[in-house]
Amino acid sequence: MGILQNILEQFINGLRSGSIYALIALGYTMVYGIAKMINFAHGDIIMVGAYALYVGLSILHLPAILAILLSLVVCTIFGVVIERVAYKPLRSAPPLAVLITAIGVSFLLQSVSLLIFGATPIPQESIVKFAGIKIGGLSISGITVVTLIVTTICMISLTWFIQKTKMGSAMRAVAEDKGAAELMGIDVNKTISLTFAIGSALASIAGILYVCQYQSLKPTLGAMPGIKAFVAAVLGGIGSVPGAMLGGIILGLIESLSKAYISTELSDAIVFGILVLVLLIKPSGLLGKIRKEKV
Amino acid sequence: MAMLKITDLEVSYGMIQAIRGINFEVEQGEVIALIGANGAGKTTILHTVTGLLKCKAGKIEFEGKDITKLPGHKIVSLGMAHVPEGRRVFADLSVLENLKLGAYTRTDKQEIEDTLKVIYKRFPRLEERKSQMAGTLSGGEQQMLAMGRALMSHPKIILMDEPSMGLSPIFVSEIFDIIKEISASGTTVLVVEQNAKKALSIADRAYVLETGNIVLEGAAKDLLENDSVKKAYLGE
């Protein structure tokens, strides 16, 4: 196998995990943009999505498409309800209180999942039956192809929604100035709920892709991709939608290439090292903006 | 019946009472000026009227309807628009997107297009800059955008909070000319100003606010001649 082909393969692997990070990072960045909070429970929504898929497929024996739908619906409801119950009452509370609450919600989700499903990893067969493609000597797995297509579609539609629709511009308005948005007649609470719903639906898709990739579930499965995606969001500039996409892809590529060519053990250290470096040079992240808070 | 009627309004920020039981009315078609020094409570009153703040006591009625407890986002569709202090245009949205958000609660696309044309006619600069990000406009242009955005809702009454703040004298005159035009086109105007002279010169009636109380009210031309107003607000 040629070195070039090997690099290309690692590159594609990096794109695959990176695009999943990007999907999750979008949830962090959109919620931050609109609610000015880091939703640390976001990673655990991935886990909820993964288990919902498992329940749909292996317990309810639903067809794959319905199991996917179930996962999407469950995650969306979780996202919206968590915001309503845990974060909304704290909207004018100090950021530290909100952060601690989010961490609490994260533990709660993990513990409840532990109670229901136990700590032993549960195997779950992938729903992607497609074997993959071969280009020359290069083989790309089915799940990689599916992941790249699905994440690309998600990112394009999200960008279109935010940039081109009335609700999208309402969302950007709320992110910038809630009071002024309210004066336009925009229901700020509904817009925040919508943001959580979209972020959670994207996390559900990430959860489904994750299960198809690793074919095993445990209650903490969302923690690591959650943290990585958070790093991706910060790297790209928290609050920036294209930033989250870019940050996710870059992070996936760095991770995959350093795993392959430097060291598996050091890859996380390299990822975080690069984050620190970027933040030292540009504290607002790659595409982020520093903006003054309006009162 | 007054178009807007405020009765015994009290507003507090925590322990601090900013508005201490005020009464005022705005009749259909009037231009009303609300003047007062920094911290008198002018912005607080406007924010309470349009639902951004909740009052502690009192009543706000618009066209006979009690709107005291109505959330802010439900006010604009009744026909009340608010040009907030400091303009608060959406900096990262284009001029056109800002204007369209002004018509957020309206549904008829054709009517929105027509209003947009009227606004572009009144503010030709906004049309020239429609694809520009609002944050890159000059202060005066942002004020025009904030006014245009409010007018996009096709309001019966427009509340303006210090529209001349921070603008050069030429822009100030232009803004006051536009307020006169808005009034002439049939929209009722409630304008808060520190530039008392200008505000009184275009207003029909005025209220003078001091630390949360209305201390003086009357026809604008009488207040222009009033000695205490002259001393405190007109620098004479």
Ligand SMILES: Nc1ncnc2c1ncn2[C@@H]1O[C@H](COP(=O)(O)OP(=O)(O)OP(=O)(O)O)[C@@H](O)[C@H]1O
């Ligand atoms: N968010 C707030 N928290 C606490 N106190 C506030 C808040 N906003 C305003 N105040 C106080 O309420 C009073 C009235 O403020 P307000 O902004 O309504 O005055 P204003 O007449 O609009 O002044 P200016 O001409 O400077 O805009 C002031 O004493 C101010 O300090």
Ligand SMILES: [Mg+2]
């Ligand atoms: Mg003020």
